[in-house]
Amino acid sequence: MSAKGLADKVRDTQVWKSIFRHGPPNNSRNRAAVVAGNVFLHLHPIKLKKSGVQLGYTWCMGGLTFFIFLALTVTGVLLMFYYRPTAEYAFNDIIALREHVPLGIMREIHRWGAHAMVITVWLHMYRVFMTGSYKPPREFNWGVGVILLVLTMLLSFTGYLLPWDQLAIWAITVGSNMAKATPFAGHGGPGAALAQIGDFVMVSDKNDVRFQLLAGRFVGEPALLRFYILHCVFIPLVVGVLIAVHFWRVRKDGGISAPL
Amino acid sequence: MAKQQLNRREFFSFLTVGWVAFTAATAGLLSLAFRFSYPNVNFEPEMEFLAGGPSEFEAGVDERYKNGFGVWMVKQDGKLFALSNICTHLGCIPSWMPAEKKFKCPCHGSGYYMSGINFEGPAPRPLERYKVSLTPEGKIRVDKTKVYRYEKGEWNNPNSFISV
Numbered sequence: 148m149s150a151k152g153l154a155d156k157v158r159d160t161q162v163w164k165s166i167f168r169h170g171p172p173n174n175s176r177n178r179a180a181v182v183a184g185n186v187f188l189h190l191h192p193i194k195l196k197k198s199g200v201q202l203g204y205t206w207c208m209g210g211l212t213f214f215i216f217l218a219l220t221v222t223g224v225l226l227m228f229y230y231r232p233t234a235e236y237a238f239n240d241i242i243a244l245r246e247h248v249p250l251g252i253m254r255e256i257h258r259w260g261a262h263a264m265v266i267t268v269w270l271h272m273y274r275v276f277m278t279g280s281y282k283p284p285r286e287f288n289w290g291v292g293v294i295l296l297v298l299t300m301l302l303s304f305t306g307y308l309l310p311w312d313q314l315a316i317w318a319i320t321v322g323s324n325m326a327k328a329t330p331f332a333g334h335g336g337p338g339a340a341l342a343q344i345g346d347f348v349m350v351s352d353k354n355d356v357r358f359q360l361l362a363g364r365f366v367g368e369p370a371l372l373r374f375y376i377l378h379c380v381f382i383p384l385v386v387g388v389l390i391a392v393h394f395w396r397v398r399k400d401g402g403i404s405a406p407l
Numbered sequence: 408m409a410k411q412q413l414n415r416r417e418f419f420s421f422l423t424v425g426w427v428a429f430t431a432a433t434a435g436l437l438s439l440a441f442r443f444s445y446p447n448v449n450f451e452p453e454m455e456f457l458a459g460g461p462s463e464f465e466a467g468v469d470e471r472y473k474n475g476f477g478v479w480m481v482k483q484d485g486k487l488f489a490l491s492n493i494c495t496h497l498g499c500i501p502s503w504m505p506a507e508k509k510f511k512c513p514c515h516g517s518g519y520y521m522s523g524i525n526f527e528g529p530a531p532r533p534l535e536r537y538k539v540s541l542t543p544e545g546k547i548r549v550d551k552t553k554v555y556r557y558e559k560g561e562w563n564n565p566n567s568f569i570s571v
Contacts, residue, residue, distance in 0.1 A: 317514055321497040359444050363451055 190394040192402045199403035204278070208271035213390065215264040222257040223379065230309070232375035234368040237311035261303055268299050280404040288396040291389055298386050305378035308371060319374070320366050326357040333357055452476050458547040461487055461571045468503050468521060478537060478549055479503065479510075483521055486568040489537040489549045490523045496530045510534070524557060533557040538566050 157163055158171065169180035182188045198204050229248055230240045245251045272292065275281055281289035308319045331338040334348075334355040342349035352364045362369035397403060413421070456476050464487060469480040472489075477500075479490040492500050499514035509526075510519040517528030524533040538553035547569065555567035562568075 317499050320499060321514065324498040354445065362444075362446060363449050365451070367451065369446075369449065 190391060190398065192398040194402075196402060196405045198405045204406060205403060206270060206274050208267050208274055212264055212267040212271055215260050215267060216386070216390070219257060219260045219264065220383065222253050222260065223383075225253050226257060227379060232309065232372050234311070234371065237309065237371060241310045241312075261306060265299060265303055268296055272296060278404060278406070285396075285400045285404065288393060288400055291393050291396065295386065295389050295393060298382055298389070302378060302382050302386070305374040305382065308366070308374045309378065311371060316366050319370070323357055323360055323366065323370075326360055327352075327355070329356050454551045456549055457542065458489075458549055460545045461541075461547060461569055464571075468505075470503060472549070476549070476551070478551070480547075481521060481523075482571060485570060487539070487547070487571050488562075488568040489539050489547075489551075491535040491537060491551075491554070493535070494530060495525070495532045495534060496528070501534075536562060536567050539569050540566065541569060 158167075168184055170177050172178045172181050179193045182191060182193045226244065229244055231237065241254070244254045275289070275292070304319075304322060307322075308315045327333045327335040329336045331342070332350065332355055333339060334350050334352050334357070339350040339355070352358060358364065360370075360373070361367070362373050452475055456472070458472060458478075458480055464480055464482045466482045469482070472478045472480060473492055477492045479492055481488055481490050494501050494512040494514065494517055496512065496515055496517045499512050501510040501512040501517065501519065504511050508521055510521075510523075512518070512528065512530070515529050517525060517530035519525050519530065519534055522533075523536065525531075533556070535554040535556055538550040538555070540548050540550070542548050553566070555561035555564055
């Protein structure tokens with residue numbers, strides 16, 4: 148049987164036809180149906196401008212960022228099989244990932260990937276800015292992108308605590324002290340002193356936003372657990388939803404911008 | 408059985424009640440989630456503790472209460488005071504260097520004299536002192552909820568030191 152004959156036979160099975168509702172992508176209509184009929188691909192435009200796939204114009208930085216995000220998700224889930232977020236185990240589990248676990252390089256991939264993602268996000272933003280791609284009708288997607296940038300940095304920040312070494316603890320101590328200066332909601336911030344009735348201090352280190360972040364007055368075990376959940380579950384979920392919105396809006400706002 | 412039918416006015420009043428209820432339920436759940444993030448109990452050291460009697464301290468810096476409570480007991484120039492061990496720059500913990508007679512922060516290099524006054528590095532102001540008092544038994548009670556700042560002229564406050 149010829150290869151073509153075999154391919155036609157496979158395409159004719161009920162299994163194949165139940166998965167792919169369209170015919171072979173050998174004409175424009177079917178090629179469009181490939182994209183429109185797939186839940187993942189349909190976020191993407193059906194047709195691209197030629198400039199949209201030119202590396203010199205896009206640098207592929209958004210695509211690379213997404214690729215690294217997927218790689219970080221996979222390696223991160225694998226790391227969760229060995230890492231326990233408690234003061235007793237956290238640091239030793241990080242050492243064990245290097246010493247006792249085959250392919251402990253998984254953690255290095257996760258760490259270097261995290262650095263790379265921050266770089267590609269910034270370069271993507273730089274490209275979008277320099278090509279003026281933030282202008283109408285794409286201004287909403289720029290806003291979504293800015294939120295994704297902040298969430299990327301929060302992922303870096305929360306992941307930084309998890310090795311639970313001196314560098315991690317003091318870096319997070321210094322970083323989370325910024326929350327102290329939040330207007331009205333942080334006990335060292337502007338406006339916090341106004342919320343004081345006589346000797347009764349309404350915004351103190353026991354109930355401000357920094358306490359909420361750390362579940363305590365300083366970086367301790369509750370902060371480790373809280374950062375772990377934020378890093379592994381909460382922020383990735385939000386980022387995943389916003390990535391879907393971001394890609395879909397690229398399509399809805401007229402595809403990747405073109406050079407003038 | 409008669410066919411029940413909503414007229415336009417009734418439909419919109421149901422719709423309004425429905426949306427108000429939905430909004431209230433969502434707001435209620437969000438406020439519960441907010442409150443949920445503040446535990447009622449945490450297992451951090453007490454903000455108030457008893458140190459020994461004033462006679463137990465020799466002149467200079469005593470580090471007995473540093474690891475447990477984050478306080479240096481310092482006896483200097485006839486005063487005994489409780490010095491906070493939180494760097495005023497970004498909140499790391501300086502180390503007492505006995506040879507150089509200074510507190511030195513490992514994070515960014517801020518230095519403080521034994522009195523707590525900053526003299527080098529990025530620290531913007533001196534270390535804070537805590538309220539100290541004597542119990543009837545002659546022990547020192549340190550109260551970390553009340554701080555005294557040098558730059559506000561509060562180190563002259565009689566609650567900020569014990570005369571020895």
